[in-house]
Amino acid sequence: MQDKITIAILGASGYTGAELIRLLLAHPHARIALLTGDSQAGKPIGEVYPHLAAKGLPDLVSLEQAQYAGIDLVFCCLPHGTTQTVIAGLPAHVRIIDLSADFRLADPKQYAAWYGHAHQALALQKEAVYGLSEIARAAIAKARLVANPGCYPTCALLPLIPLLKSHVIRGEGIVIDAKSGVSGAGRAARQANLFTEIDGGVSAYGIAAHRHTPEIEQALALAAGSEVALTFTPHLMPMSRGMLATIYVQLAEKNTADDLRKLLLAAYAKEPFVHILPQGIAPATQQVRGTNDCVMNVFADRIPGRAIIVSAIDNLVKGASGQAVQNMNLMFGFEETIGLQLTSLFP
Amino acid sequence: MQDKITIAILGASGYTGAELIRLLLAHPHARIALLTGDSQAGKPIGEVYPHLAAKGLPDLVSLEQAQYAGIDLVFCCLPHGTTQTVIAGLPAHVRIIDLSADFRLADPKQYAAWYGHAHQALALQKEAVYGLSEIARAAIAKARLVANPGCYPTCALLPLIPLLKSHVIRGEGIVIDAKSGVSGAGRAARQANLFTEIDGGVSAYGIAAHRHTPEIEQALALAAGSEVALTFTPHLMPMSRGMLATIYVQLAEKNTADDLRKLLLAAYAKEPFVHILPQGIAPATQQVRGTNDCVMNVFADRIPGRAIIVSAIDNLVKGASGQAVQNMNLMFGFEETIGLQLTSLFP
């Protein structure tokens, strides 16, 4: 185990890149040596993100100029669809955590169907480990390439995987109604994401068509041991961070909501980041703002045979950069919670 | 038909009272003659609501001091559980629109079960008409006492009633995941509703236990011709106004989401306030801010045999005071849209 690892962040000018920097600056074993940002190459990061000025960070360089000698770990924060050849071209000595969706789907056909083009790095895709930390610890620790999960999948999978694995809920008829802060949409200048367009309103989007759907289904099928098809509706909230998933499930015979709650309590009893709230208490994203935590709870539905699960994360932390750091800790043998023992910024 | 009716608002110091005033000030046939507000009695309304100063409104009086001579219509905006004896004591010549939940449930047993005490005005309860304007026009027109629907019921029932009536969806397994602005919680000083507690976060509340549930089920059972039990989860959004319901339904045999959409288009073709959006366009509460409109749409789910319906209103307008004015128009023979031809305050 090295005391300090040397890190590159590709695509550091986006929100997940900036969030990685925030977390790594407080990490005792991390040294940020390389930041790329093609459209901003040559600028100090403090010009792109004033809150990151005066932190001793390297200037942004273009991807082309990036030198990987001495780099132990690359975080790849590039947009979906652009990382496959980039990652395929990285030298063999670097390990990689990819925050895009490019290596999350194991089935090339499914990738092609949802993303509209054939995968460009099939060999790597096979090798990539889906990095839901609590579920795949051992594999992550040994992986060269970790596909960091999406925010919606993380929020939904953490409660659903143990339940499906134990067959206390049915694989059919799962409905995930998810609510996300706007930072998930990234920092690109888009009219739809202007303050004036978002403030004071909520809306649904990508109804029955969001690309995180196959990612969730793939992980649930693995847990259940059989195909899972589900309903997933994302919504946009007038807030910057935070994600809440309200999940409607059908109980497998004789189980109760309380059984589900107890099973989750047991499954996550020793987990530092996953918390089942006291009976009857509803999760709120305010509890996890800026942290790597996932809080969840289970409620009996009025309709017999059904239960309601609510789960909350910070989409930029446990839903992206925080889980990436957690995976880094696993990969390099650091204490898993290092750099991530955070308290919610409330209020 | 009178040219101007004379109006009293009981409980004018709450948000639905203030919203009624906003709408009635622009109504050519309305004259506000009496405003009550027990805790603020004696004050000009402009002291309680600065935006209502200098509008020629009467000062607040206590409920006890209220005089009903010459009053044609009473809007009752008092808290749930307090209106039954008040309304029972009103003189026979006044007609009443009650914005509380007190007269919405037809079954006294169900009222007692959900509200924890026996109903205090059983005779009136029988007489009350459930005032979902688009559905009960004729009865509303003749009613002495209209029970104005709740915000969540209005948002869910407008799409669901025509679909259940036509049996194109099944009565079982309906899931209503609803998102509301904070104004629905009223103006009482509560820590949970402070800006600092709400801003930047979302949460679920009243899971499987919200009192609007039996109200929705009662109306759906009437439409379906058989009992309906459903799943209803309300959520609190960091915004003042607006409500979005995402509704998951099972299609009755052979129907498609498109069939549902066409049925709603036909059902609401002539309605001034209910709009089915173009194919594929998702409703947003920004479209209806400050208006009496309900916008909705239907989407095919990925799971065969299911559809997703999204519906949006302004909880204070179509979900409360606007629908109350619409009902007033029906009761007094005014053009139904008078005073309600509003355009969303966007941005």
Place this chain on the structure above:
Amino acid sequence: MQDKITIAILGASGYTGAELIRLLLAHPHARIALLTGDSQAGKPIGEVYPHLAAKGLPDLVSLEQAQYAGIDLVFCCLPHGTTQTVIAGLPAHVRIIDLSADFRLADPKQYAAWYGHAHQALALQKEAVYGLSEIARAAIAKARLVANPGCYPTCALLPLIPLLKSHVIRGEGIVIDAKSGVSGAGRAARQANLFTEIDGGVSAYGIAAHRHTPEIEQALALAAGSEVALTFTPHLMPMSRGMLATIYVQLAEKNTADDLRKLLLAAYAKEPFVHILPQGIAPATQQVRGTNDCVMNVFADRIPGRAIIVSAIDNLVKGASGQAVQNMNLMFGFEETIGLQLTSLFP
């Protein structure tokens, strides 16, 4: 006086254009016949602004395709710097209200100095009337071309002009510290105006360099009868609408803050849109949301010889489209308040 005037809006796809449409839809004497929007030409306005769908509005056309036969009035909502030749090319029979800054400065040298290029329509510039409705009623009524005031100037000038005219305050040392909602920045997709960049924070911008400065100084010099140079600092607030100006002034000899307040009370006693609040009550933008009102008040400073004035408007209404409609009413002989008797959308 015509019963209905026929209206064109050039640049209808921006926020001031959309706000004009909102107001004109409720105006009994207005008929919108032409909407231009170059980048969106050919689209129904409801595609660009979903809240304006189903209102019977014409589709967007390009500026080039615009036909002015039958048009009585053109509202020009184009970006600063682009309207001069457009307006110069309009047929003689149309009257024009320009919401850009292009015709607000009377001195061509000053225009060139602040906007970086020579004015392209000097003859028209001479003819243009600066349309601060309360101050220039008679001239506006007769004008062919009205230069609609900027939002910051409107908010600051309404209190300052009567005070400087009466010489109860000094022309030197005026400090205007102004706070604006984000809609003033328009609907163009800019990273700086993303929800995530704005939410939860405030900042100053254009310090001592904002182009509204000469506009304010020009109007104050006219009122004072001598040159006025002032300090003006705009700030961006995490809200969509609303503007508050906190103005620090020096009293001319022997005057008190109370004298100033009384003078404003007298000056605006008969004005329908300008309200001096009760003694000691501080203005808030919440009171004027969506309305054409300006609320203001005067406070004694702790430092002898100084006073603090606070003034609030909705930047999109009295600060732009509402004042434009008020000017339209003046130009066409309609009751000045028609279409503008609005109550704040609060909460």
Place this chain on the structure above:
Amino acid sequence: MQDKITIAILGASGYTGAELIRLLLAHPHARIALLTGDSQAGKPIGEVYPHLAAKGLPDLVSLEQAQYAGIDLVFCCLPHGTTQTVIAGLPAHVRIIDLSADFRLADPKQYAAWYGHAHQALALQKEAVYGLSEIARAAIAKARLVANPGCYPTCALLPLIPLLKSHVIRGEGIVIDAKSGVSGAGRAARQANLFTEIDGGVSAYGIAAHRHTPEIEQALALAAGSEVALTFTPHLMPMSRGMLATIYVQLAEKNTADDLRKLLLAAYAKEPFVHILPQGIAPATQQVRGTNDCVMNVFADRIPGRAIIVSAIDNLVKGASGQAVQNMNLMFGFEETIGLQLTSLFP
């Protein structure tokens, strides 16, 4: 120097108490042993603040039940006016950082004039050190009782003290226009601070009458060596955290805004928490969210002889609990930045 100090927080159920807990949980030399909260006594802190559950914190006790044996340091977060006898009654071995205003004013007459009653602990008042960390390091290090500065004073004094000390600006005519997030108003349930009342609007309050005025003037008089009377207007912003002060000053003869900027650069060159931004860049509260930083800059005014200073902090951190921890570090000989090397939570 002890490795770990044992800490009590009196009034832990308010926002400054919760923020102290957040910061101290990440402090390697702090151990929280006692939390009081009279109205919530007996509850786990996680019931009062869900985000503080599962952190190994003691339950809340009443002030009366508090035991100070073994306590090294008391943070007092009680409301203004309630701490004087409490603090006077603390055992001699504890050191105290008081976050209320009770010990900030050195002159008992001024205290009585602004707070409406005679000071209850005059001897302690004399002993108290005004804890603006950067200015009073040596005295803080030795103090038993530190009066932690108010948020507005901290934000205004950090730029103004070095400038007045060097006589590059004049003591007369200083105008401080300050904008604050709502958390400064505390967690008490007040109608005025409901989400619905605050969202989407800004307002001024306490105009020329805010109790932070004498606190600012006292510190500036000390710096200038002569009395200072100033204009101070606080404003409420629709955001939870953050404070921006826009300060208008008159230059002492021959000085320029650039001279002021250079002087501040020199004065704070070695300070870890105070940052003068690059020339021309305006501070924004987004840069300091959740951090102990103060960012500032100086701008030339258009009026000769004047300058504009803008300064930003997080009101709950550098404006309250963060500075309290900084003072704790000074008092106990820890590295001043320990526990405070934070990066803004942006977005």
